[in-house]
Amino acid sequence: xxxxxxxxxxxxxxxxxxxxxxxxxxxxxxxxxxxxxxxxxxxxxxxxxxxxxxxxxxxxxxxxxxxxxxxxxxxxxxxxxxxxxxxxxxxxxxxxxxxxxxxxxxxxxxxxxxxxxxxxxxxxxxxxxxxxxxxxxxxxxxxxxxxxxxxxxxxxxxxxxxxxxxxxxxxxxxxxxxxxxxxxxxxxxxx
Amino acid sequence: xxxxxxxxxxxxxxxxxxxxxxxxxxxxxxxxxxxxxxxxxxxxxxxxxxxxxxxxxxxxxxxxxxxxxxxxxxxxxxxxxxxxxxxxxxxxxxxxxxxxxxxxxxxxxxxxxxxxxxxxxxxxxxxxxxxxxxxxxxxxxxxxxxxxxxxxxxxxxxxxxxxxxxxxxxxxxxxxxxxxxxxxxxxxxxx
Numbered sequence: 001x002x003x004x005x006x007x008x009x010x011x012x013x014x015x016x017x018x019x020x021x022x023x024x025x026x027x028x029x030x031x032x033x034x035x036x037x038x039x040x041x042x043x044x045x046x047x048x049x050x051x052x053x054x055x056x057x058x059x060x061x062x063x064x065x066x067x068x069x070x071x072x073x074x075x076x077x078x079x080x081x082x083x084x085x086x087x088x089x090x091x092x093x094x095x096x097x098x099x100x101x102x103x104x105x106x107x108x109x110x111x112x113x114x115x116x117x118x119x120x121x122x123x124x125x126x127x128x129x130x131x132x133x134x135x136x137x138x139x140x141x142x143x144x145x146x147x148x149x150x151x152x153x154x155x156x157x158x159x160x161x162x163x164x165x166x167x168x169x170x171x172x173x174x175x176x177x178x179x180x181x182x183x184x185x186x187x188x189x190x191x
Numbered sequence: 192x193x194x195x196x197x198x199x200x201x202x203x204x205x206x207x208x209x210x211x212x213x214x215x216x217x218x219x220x221x222x223x224x225x226x227x228x229x230x231x232x233x234x235x236x237x238x239x240x241x242x243x244x245x246x247x248x249x250x251x252x253x254x255x256x257x258x259x260x261x262x263x264x265x266x267x268x269x270x271x272x273x274x275x276x277x278x279x280x281x282x283x284x285x286x287x288x289x290x291x292x293x294x295x296x297x298x299x300x301x302x303x304x305x306x307x308x309x310x311x312x313x314x315x316x317x318x319x320x321x322x323x324x325x326x327x328x329x330x331x332x333x334x335x336x337x338x339x340x341x342x343x344x345x346x347x348x349x350x351x352x353x354x355x356x357x358x359x360x361x362x363x364x365x366x367x368x369x370x371x372x373x374x375x376x377x378x379x380x381x382x
């Protein structure tokens with residue numbers, strides 16, 4: 001089967017969707033972001049790409065902190081809504097119960113089963129539309145119901161979903177396909 | 192339900208898993224990477240976080256180009272295997288059929304239904320373990336079978352999967368949960 005050139009765009013079929021939280025002039029604001037990834041494991045550092053015009057961007061610069069809130073499948077509508085309306089026009093924090101952690105200025109969403117607070121580190125990298133911010137994760141908070149034996153976080157219980165940008169759709173996670181660092185062991189002999 | 196502090200780690204339950212490709216001293220090498228995200232839509236720019244010791248990292252620096260290859264569910268074992276063995280020890284390119292696009296030096300995997308080539312742009316940002324590279328996507332190539340009406344890419348046909356780091360598991364995508372930029376419209380009246 002041959003391949004066809006289809007232009008220049010972000011071709012990732014499924015990415016995480018987090019609500020990035022920041023206080024803007026003292027009020028919590030939340031923005032759904034699919035431009036998010038870990039970039040360093042120890043210390044734990046993430047990056048987010050945010051349009052320069054976003055209200056949330058101003059809040060991150062104001063406080064030097066932000067949060068990532070992982071919405072469960074039951075909050076698809078709320079997460080999507082946060083991308084339809086700017087914090088300049090509506091108080092999106094009214095959709096959620098906000099709490100604060102050790103950093104004190106990164107608003108966290110009680111209704112999201114997995115949340116974390118971050119402090120800005122590294123450079124701010126500017127591209128044509130977006131600024132990339134790096135955040136060192138200082139603490140992750142999870143619902144007690146997610147904790148399994150030995151304090152292990154059972155992420156599947158958080159009912160996470162992904163954003164499928166090419167389909168313009170949100171999807172739940174599906175069947176298990178194998179264990180990481182293990183599924184490929186059978187090929188060790190092949191090479 | 193209360194929340195518990197669980198430390199500092201990357202808390203994203205599901206992330207994309209791509210095979211990052213680079214030529215290292217003329218030979219294609221592929222590394223599975225979950226530290227990957229879009230960061231700017233126009234032009235399309237992605238970032239990848241790669242351990243400084245990786246063979247692939249040397250190849251990116253050598254050529255100034257790299258590729259992202261989105262493996263389908265049928266290649267879970269091959270993708271996982273590429274993370275178990277270094278290109279210093281094995282010729283991982285023998286698992287796949289490599290082709291080249293316009294950049295000429297970013298190896299692309301024929302067996303992956305969605306692939307793209309990238310040229311390095313912006314700064315290289317160093318953290319304790321990883322270097323973050325930014326790549327402008329110059330061309331995406333997809334299997335012809337993914338093209339739907341109007342040349343639209345039907346990403347679901349690519350059978351993508353995600354890496355669930357907290358579960359240490361790969362998962363297929365599941366049920367549709369709503370349309371992006373639409374699922375939240377019903378809440379417009381609420382605020």
